[in-house]
Amino acid sequence: MAVALRLGVQSPRFEIRRDSSTSLALTSSFFSSRISLEASIRSFIRKRACGRRILRVNCERGVSAFFKEDEASRQREDGDAAELSIVMKFGGSSVASAERMKEVADLILSFPEERPVIVLSAMGKTTNNLLLAGEKAVCCGVSNVSELQELSFVKTLHLKTVNELGLDKSIISVLLDELEQLLKGIAMMKELTLRTRDYLVSFGECMSTRIFAANLNKIGVKARQYDAFDIGFITTDDFTNADILEATYPAIAKRLHGDWISDPAIPIVTGFLGKGWKSCAVTTLGRGGSDLTATTIGKALGLREIQVWKDVDGVLTCDPNIYPNARPVPHLTFEEAAELAYFGAQVLHPQSMRPAREGDIPVRVKNSYNPQAPGTVITRERDMSKAILTSIVLKSNITMLDIVSTRMLGQFGFLAKVFSIFEDLGISVDCVATSEVSISVTLDPSKLWSRELIQQELDHVVEELEKIAVVHLLQHRSIISLIGNVQKSSLILEQVFNVLRKNRVNVQMISQGASKVNISLIVNDDQAKQCVEALHSAFFEDGFHSEFKETELGDNGSPVPSVSAM
């Protein structure tokens, strides 16, 4: 039996067949007559409920019917009304010029079977230049704003791109004028607040997306530009480091999905930006926040995959700027990727894994300069049986505090008191090592990403802690985080200490993350780079896995057949 639902001219055609591969929840009396059904339908709406796709068909006289669909039958039977399938995020390095914008457009079109949502960052180094222009505007005087080198850079880059793509400069000229006005306002006020800073950097993403969408339309691919702050990205009012609020998910799903159904066009969304729920002002999600925009859209729309396109062949075994021999890591779990990002790997925004993990949507990290490279796939689980070390992350310029209780051994409540001081002062802690009477902690240098832990704040912490303990403040330290299989921690640590001993490096603190994917070592800043190089060579280049192939014993004491460093 085939039941065809044909909707009016404003709605796309929709047809459902009742066969073995389609599960429909219908009441037979309702579908007794195909003719009356065709006549009675007014509208339909697709949504997700309990992890399933539901089609709600609204008929005359308020009658509604609900259909449960499986993905395969929906794809097959719903050709022209197919839903958005993936999100593709391109970072600043991927869209740094007109040439790059063309290449990215070609790249998107090389996946004709996909119906992507595109998220873009600002072009190249635009964000940094806008921030510098803002800082200089504070003290340069209103009449000198137009001459600011950074403003000229931003103007020239965008106008040149528009020109080279053969687009009308009116798509960005209003924004460029507004930007200059804003900088003059900053110069007049002699002040750059965090709120103004967010508004200032938002011009980068607003311009890149307008240019990209206009270019797609010019080459005949229908695209629609969106400013994230206008379509439901609702955030906290923590300017420069805002958090996405739950209300965002239904709001952006409704807007993007609704527009797509009524008039399909590739959505081009500004990364990094949101709207504060109380202030209604533009907010940003922290540096590199476009990754988070992409994963948020992925979860909101229940997409099949989230792709983040970078300028490297995926997540690498370490930062290629620290050690050029780094290699791509083929597979990571959400946990590993989150830990890696949190402990300083610039490649992913620290919060970006959360929506992907909650929606259980795979994230693929790819290279827009080398699309053939397989990249890194990040999923909920992976086969850890052969995994030892996955990646090494270095975070420098860390402050460490050694806090020793002045009270007797056995005094309870010491840890609680120490942490309540951090809480009161709003200071977040990275690594912790404790004994009954002493505690060592490292302090997050980027604290909330926006302001450095300034000396004044450090002095304040020490002053408070000295009321209950003897405190040693140790600066210029580095955290080397070893992301991997902590089930194999003895093996990892044995190798680590061999390497460090050979290199005459003393570890000052060691901490094993509760997440079970991270061992952190604290060393002096001036020894850190050399340590990372030596550790990378030992784990990824010097036949570490084959060496252990022969000797390593499994959990039950029997030899482990083979091990690999990834």
Ligand SMILES: Nc1ncnc2c1ncn2[C@@H]1O[C@H](COP(=O)(O)OP(=O)(O)O)[C@@H](O)[C@H]1O
């Ligand atoms: N472990 C790592 N793996 C890959 N890239 C890393 C790693 N650590 C740091 N990076 C740096 O991150 C950069 C890619 O991230 P990012 O600058 O955010 O790209 P985009 O601006 O294109 O989104 C790389 O060019 C590389 O220098």
Ligand SMILES: N[C@@H](CC(=O)OP(=O)(O)O)C(=O)O
């Ligand atoms: N443009 C913003 C947001 C961003 O995500 O950039 P990128 O994807 O180029 O790291 C920044 O520079 O922080």
